[in-house]
Amino acid sequence: MYVRNNLRLSVIRRLTWQGLIIVVFYDIFICVLYGPLGFHWLDIPWQPVATLGTAVAFYIGFKSNGSYDRFTEGRQLWGTIVNVSRIWATRVFHFVEPRGGDRLPDSEEIRDLHHRLLYRQIAWVNALRLHLRRQTATHWDAEVAPFLDSTEDADIRRMSNPPTHLLRQQSDELRQLYQRGLLSEFRHVAMMDSIQDMFNAQGGCERIKNTPFPRQFAYFSFVFVWIFAAVLPLGLVEEFDKLGPGHLWLTVPFAALVSWVFNTIEVVGHTSENPFDDTIYDVPMTSICRTIEIDLRELLGETDLPPKIEPVNDVLY
Template identity: 50%
Template structure:
């Protein structure tokens, strides 16, 4: 997620410089051709009215696409907000529920009980990190359909398995290797552990049901993330939006050159170049924004900052356990928070 209020010019140019160069060359070529061929009776101008109609249609089409792209990002961010709340609730429930009479009497939890609390909270931390890694398993750098994304040298986050292993026993972490969906298996293990605690009378029926409702919410939130991840933005909208923009951009100088040739007895015809470049850049930038926003789990500049969210949850849950040696909150690197 880009965190700076104003986007740096350097970043804008990283996305735009190739297009700006191409627009300048194309508009210059069209204008020079018009100036050279017009005296010979060859007119390459296009009437501006149909061109403006195309521009309006493309603008409406891109508006729909960008609105839907933003909805995907915002839904993903709300889901991870739900994961934050659910994880905090889980930590509070575990620390206040699991212990039965020992906690009801107001006594300090024993070392064994603290170990049970830590096991349940650490597995929750393993779950959120496993889910994050699964969602980022395919990153924007693997998307051949996206041609606007420069390499910003962001650190890939899809292979950081240490963030899962550090919260689990070696045996439990080893058992995840054969799992098709490690995050689901971690939630299933939580359910099994809760049943064992109920059998040991460390939970009563109400507490067991309440904790299982929180596990159920974890399943729901993971399913929502996987729905966004596994259902790409409909390609018919994304692809044809790009096609229509480039048709408009290629035709634009042919229409502008005729309009500017009417000014000052044709002396203003070279204004076609800067105005064509400006209008083309605006349209393609809107297209780029939509293209880069349609997938919120891609380990890229417009990603939901799942790594930072996981770190926030880790700090909160470990504080509930009474730990003081806590990691710092993640800070943006080059204005980008992952």
């Protein structure tokens, strides 16, 4: 996620320079044909061009709003994951305690239980991030495996959807704790509600990831912008030529400027379509996972904590 208040010129150039160069040379070509070469039949009335521009503006505005909604929903889902993780940790500490059974565990075993349940939660958020970014194969050893025991790690990493199986492991452990008398029925249900919230958040993220922005909207948005950029100088060239000798060439900067604005709106919508693709415009899942890790490990009383993720070149990953 880009965090600087104002975009650097390098970012703007990287987004739009190709389109701008194309329309500038195209506008110059139209002016050469109309002026020095005398192809005056190229001009068209301005009114249909303006009507087309209005229609395209509505269309790309719709696309941009839809793309932004996808990003916003993705960020809200990860905000939910942060809150549910903290609730889970609180419930682990206050709910998992001796309440009867054949053998009451000592405080060391209780601490081990807390540690395992919270570390598995950290593993889940990292596994979900890697699953959404399609990075499980390359980053699992460094970012998920350290929070699991070797046996569980070997079993989970082979699954097609590791986050789902990690939540299943949490559910199995809760069932065992309930059977041992370390969870009352009410507390067991409350903790299962937290797991349900995690499944809901994971499902929402997977829905966004696996359902691309409708291609008919995205494709025709691109086509319509370039059709408008093609006809725009044809509508402006006669209008500027009426102003007097030499004014014809004003078509180039003004047509290029208007085309650049339309193309930029289209590009902004395009870059916001997929909030989990690990680009500079995505939800900062790495930073969010690190925040959850720090919070949960501090609750365990650990002091050797990793640093917070800081922006790199104004981008927070």
